[in-house]
Amino acid sequence: MGHAYVSVAGKPLMLSTKATALLAYLALQRAPQHREQLAELLWDTPDSLLNLRVELSRLRRADLNLFPNRQPLLELKATVDLDNWLKEAATVPEARLSEWLAVVGGLPLSGLEDLGSTSFREWLESQRWAITRDIEGAVSQVYQRFMRAQHHSAAQLIRSRAEGLGLELPSAAAPSLAAYLGLPAAPGSDFGKTADWHFERVAVQDQLSEVLWRARHAPQLVICDAHNSASVRELIGRAASRHHWYLLQLQASAQTSFERASLLLQLLPVLPVELQADALQLLSAAGPHSAEEDVIRVWTLVVRSQRPIIVMIHVLHQLTPWLLNSLRFALELSCPLTLVLSTALPGGQHGLGDDLSGLDLSRLHHLTLSSLSVQDVMDVLKERRSELGEAERRAYAARIVQQSDGWDVLAHALIEDGDDLFGSRMALPHRVSDVIMGELSHLPSELREMLARLGILHEPITPELSALLLGEGQKAEAYLSQAVHHRLLLNAGAEDTVSMPHLGYQASDLSSALHFASEPMRVALVGSLSSAERRSLRTRLAEYHARDHPRLAMHYAKRAGLNVLIGELSARLPKPLAVSAPEVLLALELPCCPAPPLGCSSWREQRTGNAYRVMVEFGHLHVFRNGVYGHSPLLRLLWPEVPAGTWRLLGRLDIYTAAQIHERPSPSYALGLRAGAAARVVFGSRALPPTQDGVEQQFGGALPLGRWFSLEGQGAGGPLELSVQALDVALTIAQFEWGGVALLPVIPTGFVKLGNKAKGSDWSHAVSPPISRSGLS
Secondary structure (H helix, E strand, O other), X not given: OOEOOOEEOOEEOOOOHXXXXXXXXXXXXXXXXXXXXXXXXXXXXXXXXXXHHHHHHHHHHOOOOOOOOOOOEEOOOOOOHXXXXXXXXXXXOHHHHHHHHHOOOOOXXXXXXXXOOHHHHHHHHHHHHHHHHHHHHHHHHHHHHHHHOOOHHHHHHHHHHHHHOOOOOOOOOOOHHHHHHOOOOOOOOOOOOOOOOOOOOHHHHHHHHHHHHHHOOOOEEEEEEHHHHHXXXXXXXXXXXXXXOEEEEEEOOOOHXXXXXXXXXXXXXXXXXXXXXXXXXHHHOOOOOOHHHHHHHHHHHXXXXXXXXXXXXXXXXXXXXXXXHHHHHHOOOOOOEEEEEEEOOOXXXXXXXXXXXXXXXXXXXXXXXXXXXHHHXXXXXXXXXOOOOHHHHHHHHHHHHHHHOOOHHHHHHHHHHOOOOOOOOOOOOHHXXXXXXXXXXXXXXXXXXXXXXXXXXXXOEOHHHHHHHHOOOHHHHHHHHHHHHOOOEEEOOOEEEEEOOOOEEOOOOOOOOEEEOOHHHHHHHHHOOOHHHHHHHHHHHHHHHOOOOHHHHHHHHHHHOOHHHHHHHHHHOOOOOOOOOOOOOOEOOOOOOOOOOOOOOOEEEEEOOOOEEEEEEOOEEEEEEEOOOOOOOEEEEEEEEEOOEEEEEEEEEEEEEOOOOOOOOOOOEEEEEEEOOOXXXXXXXXXXXXXXXXXXXXXXXXXXXXXXXXXXXXXXXXXXXXXXXXXXEEEEEEEEEEOOEEEEEEEOOEEEEOOOOOOOOOOHHHOOOOOOOOOOO
């Protein structure tokens, strides 16, 4: 089911490749074979019989007395791993599902590609086809069993693993051939459906619908950003089902023969009966024809089928020449065809490069799957949590979006498991960890281990800390560079600056610190370490910080159970400053405002190096950050100059947490406003220093959680800054006006003067009665 090997009593044996091939052939043929036939099959040389006798002698010296001496026929009655694995398909429980799926990996019988005669290589291809067919049938059987039992989390795990291997799963209504092969066999089936509900993503579905309409007349190419690959696959599957297209999925592989066989295997049930024989002939052929001829023969079958087909190619590394040639050739065909290239590689690294330079740009489409928005989740919660009122549903949706990082799979799981709607942070479900680790499985194991060790850090990843956890040397530096290249780690400066209203952002090159691009990914990676490994790394960090940062050292020491060190650090922690009177916060008594109307349906998002997500959806501005520990980085949103005058703001704060574990907790606040050289007015949970980084600050008070509020004041003119400095935050600004200029809601042309009647620009009617706030400027 992967690399070919021989074992006795569960212990692998070190045998030659020819000996492994011999035993594999006899075990799979399950019938006696003539010595002469075996010799010609495996060696194809004049002295082939002598070579066979040598291999048999080596097997006997390895205590494998499998064949009697001078016996003309050789027969081997042995069990292959596929036999036991297939037997478990009917009864494997959910508790052992991950273990059962983990057995499947890689190209069947890999390592035997370049052996023997042409006849042996043809036999090898046919066996790979048969094994892949059996694997797909078994995985489909288990998938359908869990779907019928309403175990959707187990079904999602199976689908994610199958998609990572380039396998297809059928719907319950698919015809028998497709059910056996695990392929779509009829347009209009429920192929691609993973659960009884999903996030609609209407804008993306509309874009796909237009592409499929165009593809009825000429082939179209769609390039997808697959950082959210499980969600991309689900969306493409739903689009195929809705518009009655067949969906084939390929995993780009270094083995061209595997790519070719996978495409033909999936094409078989789509073809009319009269063309299936041609496909079978191509599948078993290993003739001397050129790669170009091979591409022509395969894609000619697609044209002759005259069926509307989507071919989705999942690219983990660069495309092979065979797939590149296939793309170029297929785009020149005359048939209903859509090619979807799904890749998580940075732009330009997927191998296309100048190969698309001559393509009609009207046939090239870039599909970016946006993060889930609050409105996406609210639409689902109307049915899933119908007992909630509008205000509770809005607060819960913000929490789901913030903690899921906008990722469909995690948001789905959190909603399914979220009985405690408004409690503490939800744990990362194990099935979601499995999906995350599956999507990282193409990375080198050493790189994944390095990232897991760095995930222990609850602070920015600096060169000193990475050397402490990984060791010094060029190898660790190379892996760090690779992680940044794949956008798993991001450059994290002291602050992030985003220009409004177009969400322009440029990461700083002045800082060497790094930050994980995703908090769920960090948690999943850390979970792959053993408890002993996690304790050891936290001990190392506690001892490293003990001298200069006792509070941070205490944090790691508690998580490592270092009681002696905890006692020593407790005596060294700085004592709280004595105050003459308790600090009194200005709790703003703001009336509850009605929910504002939604603006235009445009969507944009920008992710920063410090893990802020700045999103504009339906004209509203959202700021999310999902951080558990560490410091609170500064986010500055900058607008061009505005005139002095009255400012008004309508917003809501659903989540807000400040950093707690550093010696001097960084100043944290939920919302800051400043124009020109005036003081920054900040709203948070506690009073702040009078100045920060040379900027004068005024504390405006504590904002209410979980409801809409309205603020108003007088402000100076000049460049405008809206800032946030928080560990955890979910902030929404629906309407924002400064000196008569409407900054929010955002409309496609930027910001406009109040009074213009462009859609979404005149929102003065939605602002609640102003609150008099003297002293804010």
